[in-house]
Amino acid sequence: MSEEQLVTFGLGSEEFGINIMLVQEIIRIPPITRVPKAPSYVEGVINLRGNVIPVVSLRNRFGMDHVEETDLSRIIVLQVHNKVFGIRVDAVTEVLRLDTDSIEPPPPVALGMDSHYIRGVGKIGERLLILLDLDQIIGGEMNHEASN
Template identity: 50%
Template sequence: MGEEIKVIVFKLGNEEYGVEVDKVQSIERMVPITRVPKTYSFIKGVFNMRGIVIPVIDLRGRFGLPEAEYTDQTRIIIVAVHDMQVGFIVDAANDVIDLNSSSIDTPPEVVGGVRAKYLRGVAKISDDRLLIMLNLSEVLNKSEVVQLESVEE
């Protein structure tokens, strides 16, 4: 048996994704975001959270999914990636579950339109519910981190 991990469940479209709680620093409501010129289109800009400038990425754009209007359910999940705080815009974040790490299978090449390199695996929660686990270090690759670090300054 694998170890139990706590996972925050969030939605993009009809798919449910998960990220380990220990990588998440906070979940915020949508806030005004300052655009930053000459960045990747999925980098929406930055916002100031308690004195820290945090770059914000739209995960839909990152994964090549169609953009959606922001709603009352839209959230920014603040995660720590490569010793840096980054906000991910998601459609909703409303659940924390315990997951056995042995229930996470290797992802197929594409899940819900998202390439496997961004994914850690797929966990079967119940007969009709799958959870797509993100690989945070791949969601932001090294050159994008360098670009984001220049955004922070």
């Protein structure tokens, strides 16, 4: 039976999971520098050991209300198709293994957010984990910005 290893994190009352193979590191929130004309969901850039990487606000991307940063807020630094970027989350919860049998396709009305951000829903006992498709999160817009 095949399984995936996921990093799970919270945004509001929802719990999300992303494939651990994409995660480079998880950091506290450093100063974020705003970037003029960036898409609204890009909070800005951070300096990570000399590399400047964009930070995406998932709350903003998913149309959720902005909340103040807490001690649990983190940036998950990801690498997707040779692009390194960070996603800001309310809290990182755990690393877990999920049998691929426990993953269902996303429901047609995916919790009020665009379903193309979701590649499935994982069931762990009573918990439901929304599995994100990170290719879609940074999406065409950021790829387009980078090529200009």
